[in-house]
Amino acid sequence: MKITAVIMAGGRGERFWPKSRNDRPKQFLALTKDGETMIQKTVKRLMPMVAMEDVFVVTNVSYAGLVREQLPELPEENVLLEPCARNTAPCVGLAAAVIRKKYGEAMMLVLPSDHLIRYEDMYVDTLRQAVSVAEKEQNLVTIGITPAYPETGYGYIKFERDAALGIPGVYRVERFVEKPDLDTAKEYLASHRYLWNSGMFVWKASSILINIQKLMPDIYEGLTAIEEAVGSKEYPQVLEENYEAFRSESIDFGVMEKADNIYTLPGSFGWDDVGNWLAVERINSTNELGNYIEGDVITIGTRRSTVCGGKRLIAAVGVEDLIVVDTDDAVLICAKDSTQDVKKVIENLKICNRSQLV
Amino acid sequence: MKITAVIMAGGRGERFWPKSRNDRPKQFLALTKDGETMIQKTVKRLMPMVAMEDVFVVTNVSYAGLVREQLPELPEENVLLEPCARNTAPCVGLAAAVIRKKYGEAMMLVLPSDHLIRYEDMYVDTLRQAVSVAEKEQNLVTIGITPAYPETGYGYIKFERDAALGIPGVYRVERFVEKPDLDTAKEYLASHRYLWNSGMFVWKASSILINIQKLMPDIYEGLTAIEEAVGSKEYPQVLEENYEAFRSESIDFGVMEKADNIYTLPGSFGWDDVGNWLAVERINSTNELGNYIEGDVITIGTRRSTVCGGKRLIAAVGVEDLIVVDTDDAVLICAKDSTQDVKKVIENLKICNRSQLV
Numbered sequence: 001m002k003i004t005a006v007i008m009a010g011g012r013g014e015r016f017w018p019k020s021r022n023d024r025p026k027q028f029l030a031l032t033k034d035g036e037t038m039i040q041k042t043v044k045r046l047m048p049m050v051a052m053e054d055v056f057v058v059t060n061v062s063y064a065g066l067v068r069e070q071l072p073e074l075p076e077e078n079v080l081l082e083p084c085a086r087n088t089a090p091c092v093g094l095a096a097a098v099i100r101k102k103y104g105e106a107m108m109l110v111l112p113s114d115h116l117i118r119y120e121d122m123y124v125d126t127l128r129q130a131v132s133v134a135e136k137e138q139n140l141v142t143i144g145i146t147p148a149y150p151e152t153g154y155g156y157i158k159f160e161r162d163a164a165l166g167i168p169g170v171y172r173v174e175r176f177v178e179k180p181d182l183d184t185a186k187e188y189l190a191s192h193r194y195l196w197n198s199g200m201f202v203w204k205a206s207s208i209l210i211n212i213q214k215l216m217p218d219i220y221e222g223l224t225a226i227e228e229a230v231g232s233k234e235y236p237q238v239l240e241e242n243y244e245a246f247r248s249e250s251i252d253f254g255v256m257e258k259a260d261n262i263y264t265l266p267g268s269f270g271w272d273d274v275g276n277w278l279a280v281e282r283i284n285s286t287n288e289l290g291n292y293i294e295g296d297v298i299t300i301g302t303r304r305s306t307v308c309g310g311k312r313l314i315a316a317v318g319v320e321d322l323i324v325v326d327t328d329d330a331v332l333i334c335a336k337d338s339t340q341d342v343k344k345v346i347e348n349l350k351i352c353n354r355s356q357l358v
Numbered sequence: 359m360k361i362t363a364v365i366m367a368g369g370r371g372e373r374f375w376p377k378s379r380n381d382r383p384k385q386f387l388a389l390t391k392d393g394e395t396m397i398q399k400t401v402k403r404l405m406p407m408v409a410m411e412d413v414f415v416v417t418n419v420s421y422a423g424l425v426r427e428q429l430p431e432l433p434e435e436n437v438l439l440e441p442c443a444r445n446t447a448p449c450v451g452l453a454a455a456v457i458r459k460k461y462g463e464a465m466m467l468v469l470p471s472d473h474l475i476r477y478e479d480m481y482v483d484t485l486r487q488a489v490s491v492a493e494k495e496q497n498l499v500t501i502g503i504t505p506a507y508p509e510t511g512y513g514y515i516k517f518e519r520d521a522a523l524g525i526p527g528v529y530r531v532e533r534f535v536e537k538p539d540l541d542t543a544k545e546y547l548a549s550h551r552y553l554w555n556s557g558m559f560v561w562k563a564s565s566i567l568i569n570i571q572k573l574m575p576d577i578y579e580g581l582t583a584i585e586e587a588v589g590s591k592e593y594p595q596v597l598e599e600n601y602e603a604f605r606s607e608s609i610d611f612g613v614m615e616k617a618d619n620i621y622t623l624p625g626s627f628g629w630d631d632v633g634n635w636l637a638v639e640r641i642n643s644t645n646e647l648g649n650y651i652e653g654d655v656i657t658i659g660t661r662r663s664t665v666c667g668g669k670r671l672i673a674a675v676g677v678e679d680l681i682v683v684d685t686d687d688a689v690l691i692c693a694k695d696s697t698q699d700v701k702k703v704i705e706n707l708k709i710c711n712r713s714q715l716v
Contacts, residue, residue, distance in 0.1 A: 018673070300702045301693075313688040313715055315376070315703040318696020322677070326689060330671040331682075333691055335659075338676020344658045345673040357671055 001135060001204070002106040005050045006095040009039055009059040009067065009113035010082055014346050014358075015276040015339070018330035019308070022358050027113040028066045031280055033294065037070050038114040038274070045120045049128060050109065056080055056098065057113070058091045083240040088199075089254040090246040093212050093219055094239075096205045097227035107131050108208065110201040110251075116283050118270025126267045130202035133170055133263050138207040142173065142256065144195025144264040145271045150185035153275060155197040155252070159264050173262040176252060195266050197252070198273070211259045219246055219254075276339040277323045277332075281306050295326070304336070330357055359493060359562070360464040363408045364453040367397055367417040367425065367471035368440055372704050372716075373634040373697070376688035377666070380716055385471040386424045389638055391652065395428050396472040396632070403478045407486060408467065414438055414456065415471070416449045441598040446557075447607040451570050451577055452597075454563045455585035465489050466566065468559040468609075474641050476628025484625045488560035491528055491621050496565040500531065500614065502553025502622040503629045508543035511633060513555040513610070517622050531620035534610060553624050555610070556631070569617045577604055577612075634697040635681045635690075639664050653684070662694070688715055 013026040020026045027039045036044070043055055052073050059067055061081040068079065080094055092110055099106050109127055117123045130141040144157045155178055159171035176197060180188060188194035213220040222242035229238035256262060272283055281292040291302060295309020301318045310326035321336040334342060349357050371384040378384045385397045394402070401413055410431050417425055419439040426437065438452055450468055457464050467485055475481045488499040502515045513536055517529035534555060538546060546552035571578040580600035587596035614620060630641055639650040649660060653667020659676045668684035679694040692700060707715050 018671075298703050298706050300699045300706075301696055312686070313376075313712075314691065315688065315700075316691045317699045317703060318693035319680070319691055320693075322680075322691070324689075324691055328670070330673065331684060331689060333672065333674045333677055333680070333682055335676035335678075338659055341658045341675045342673075345656050345675060348656050348658075354671075 002054060002103055003050050003109065003131060004054040004056060004099055004103070004106045005043075005046050005109045005111060006092065006099075007039065007042055007055065007057045007111055007113045008088060008091055009057050009063065010085060010091060011112075011114065012060075012085075013114065014343055017342055017346055018327045018332050018357070019325055022355075023062070024066065025063075025114075026274070028063070028070060031274060031283065032116075033284055038116070039067070040070055041116065042111060042113050043071060043074075045117055045123060046109070046111075048124050053078070054106075056095050058082060058095050059113075060085060081239075083243045085248070086243060086246045087248045088251040089212070089216060089249040090219060090223075090243060092201075092208060092251045093216075093223045094226065094243070096209050096212070097223045098230055100205045100209060101227045101230045103205070106205050107134060108201075108203055108205055110203070112199050112273075114274060115198070115200075116272040116274050116279075118272070120269070122269040123267070126265055126269060127202065129167075129169065130265050133165060133167065133265070134202045134204060134207065136165070137261060138210055139203070139261045139263055140207060140211065140256065140259055141202040141263050141265065143198050143200040143202070143267045145198045146266045146268050147189055147194065147196050150182060150189045151196065152179055152182055152185050154273075155179055156185075156188055156194040157197050157264050158194050161193065164263055169265060171264050171266070173256075173264050176257050195264060198267065198271060199252075200267075201251070201256075208255065211255045215258050216249065216254050219249070222246055276342070277306060277325065277334065278336060278339050280308070280323075360412060360461055361408055361467065361489060362412040362414060362457055362461070362464045363401075363404050363467045363469060364450065364457075365397065365400055365413065365415045365469055365471045366446060366449055367415050367421065368443060368449060369470075369472065370418075370443075371472065372701055375700055375704055376685045376690050376715070377683055380713075381420070382424065383421075383472075384632070386421070386428060389632060390474075390642055396474070397425070398428055399474065400469060400471050401429060401432075403475055403481060404467070404469075406482050411436070412464075414453050416440060416453050417471075418443060439597075441601045443606070444601065444604045445606045446609040447570070447574060447612040448577060448581075448601060448604040450559075450566060450609045451574075451581045452584065452601070454567050454570070455581045456588055458563045458567060459585045459588045461563070464563050465492060466559075466561055466563055468561070470557050470631075472632060473556070473558075474630040474632050474637075476630070478627070480627040481625070484623055484627060485560065487525075487527065488623050491523060491525065491623070492560045492562060492565065494523070495619060496568055497561070497619045497621055498565060498569065498614065498617055499560040499621050499623065501556050501558040501560070501625045503556045504624045504626050505547050505552065505554050508540060508547045509554065510537055510540055510543050512631075513537055514543075514546055514552040515555050515622050516552050517624075519551065522621055527623060529622050529624070531614075531622050534615045553622060556625065556629060557610075558625075559609070559614075566613065569613045573616050574607065574612050577607070580604060634700070635664060635683065635692065636694060636697050638666070638681075 016026045056078045058080045134141045158174040164172040229235040286292045290304035292306045296313045297307045297309045298315045302316045303320045305322045307324045323334045325332040374384045414436045416438045492499045516532040522530040587593040644650045648662035650664045655665045655667045656673045660674045661678045663680045665682045681692045683690040
């Protein structure tokens with residue numbers, strides 16, 4: 001069966017401000033020293049199992065230029081432009097409809113565009129195994145991540161203990177749970193029965209569409225209208241009218257938490273969601289003082305700090321556990337234990353109508 | 359007797375980098391919110407006792423433009439331009455020679471250009487009292503500062519306990535001492551016999567010139583040649599030739615530590631030498647979180663920090679005890695306990711031949 005990849009690239013992630021902005025969110029940034037952007041890495045690591053002509057990127061219409069610039073090899077018709085943001089359920093549904101129209105049936109690897117994978121060979125192996133599970137019946141597969149510590153910022157997947165379908169390493173999902181508090185997260189970790197929900201899914205186009213039809217019939221109706229129009233000159237208008245009418249819904253809540261035949265494969269391929277500036281020192285290497293430095297930077301007596309220079313010199317003197325990010329029009333200086341508060345800066349800017357800085 | 363002021367403004371202070379640069383040192387910066395530069399404040403606070411036409415500024419030739427720009431009321435011939443840096447003894451000698459040539463005799467208030475005085479009325483009162491001491495014989499007067507804590511960054515003046523000359527509050531200087539270590543500074547403080555050496559002096563032109571003649575005859579010879587040429591068209595060349603031949607010497611070491619008839623008046627007029635970035639929060643007022651903020655700055659969870667913005671937004675998130683200074687081509691981020699290390703940044707820049715940033 002043909003294997004397609006659906007890269008979800010519509011997010012407006014604000015946690016990498018001031019480098020990420022509304023007009024250039026995280027998936028279009030290079031956060032590693034090799035200079036590749038997150039979405040470029042996402043596509044590149046799929047190449048062993050997906051042909052470029054079978055890679056689809058779903059993104060907001062305002063990012064069409066960035067996608068074409070960063071992924072010039074991608075066929076233009078594979079860039080699916082959302083007229084507005086409606087969360088992941090309409091996004092996945094749109095891709096499934098377009099793929100069904102084009103191929104009748106195909107496997108879909110549904111993947112975020114802004115995560116990092118350290119062991120790409122193992123990642124591909126895991127996806128291949130997921131494909132073998134998703135080929136059967138109408139199985140929906142979610143890739144879980146073996147937790148390393150009691151993270152409170154992710155959702156979790158509770159799985160049944162015995163291997164499912166007679167395949168070692170494949171488990172039936174018992175339920176999805178929201179982000180836990182710290183005590184609950186510790187219990188999850190100790191129980192060995194929970195995985196992190198990575199937001200990576202594998203299924204046939206038909207499997208997810210049948211579930212959307214059953215669980216979100218209103219959205220399914222719009223999707224069939226869009227599918228009908230694909231390739232015609234009415235397509236942009238039909239897409240816009242139907243997409244704007246969709247309610248905002250996540251694929252997790254809309255389908256995964258309610259459907260049957262959900263399986264998970266625990267991935268141990270060095271996944272990092274690169275959730276905030278703290279991740280930059282994790283995904284790059286730090287020097288002997290624990291610093292990660294890029295750009296024109298002088299450090300004196302500085303330890304365990306991340307300093308990302310822009311066009312000007314940054315001198316960091318005697319500082320510890322600090323994150324400094326310079327851009328042309330804004331500088332962030334943030335204590336490592338306060339990265340969650342970067343969003344308050346953005347709130348402040350919005351309140352003050354300083355949208356050019358957001 | 360005519361009272362003149364001699365403002366020493368040739369320093370290249372590096373401790374306010376990146377705002378201070380070789381081409382705009384601290385005395386030409388505004389470090390308070392009123393926008394007045396240090397040298398402007400220095401001249402302004404003298405106006406109750408010195409006429410503008412009797413204010414002389416001694417500075418390096420490269421700062422002539424800055425002096426004229428910041429002190430436009432100053433007569434052009436009162437700006438004495440040092441062809442090169444030779445420390446304070448030649449600087450004071452040059453001013454004394456020019457003043458003797460112009461007035462025959464006059465009182466000289468010799469003052470740094472980059473200190474801050476909180477109680478200007480009391481400052482003027484102290485200077486007037488110093489004038490009354492300096493008028494007698496060939497007395498040399500130095501203004502001491504009553505220490506507030508065991509500072510190790512200043513020289514100290516040891517004075518004799520009994521009031522001198524029958525004037526309360528005037529003391530004979532026993533000796534000058536170099537910057538002490540902390541234990542010694544603590545002893546000085548406990549002894550009640552030491553003052554901080556502020557570098558402010560009061561004497562007649564004749565008193566200091568007689569002492570220079572006696573203690574530094576080589577320099578005195580050059581000064582008389584310069585004095586001879588004042589007002590002639592040969593002056594610039596005579597000045598340059600003789601000044602460059604001077605050895606570098608401080609007035610403290612060259613005269614004060616060796617002369618007789620040295621008196622000190624303890625000043626308690628809220629003196630601050632504004633020695634490094636820590637001073638900025640002292641000389642301005644901080645908000646209820648202990649922050650001093652200027653420019654376009656957003657603070658979230660930030661305490662006891664100084665943030666001086668430039669043309670761009672600075673966002674400080676969760677930081678404490680930090681100094682942030684933004685300029686067009688460099689940003690400093692410095693822990694408050696590391697301000698002494700700012701000079702290491704400058705050393706680094708010099709080593710790397712990045713003089714445009716120094």
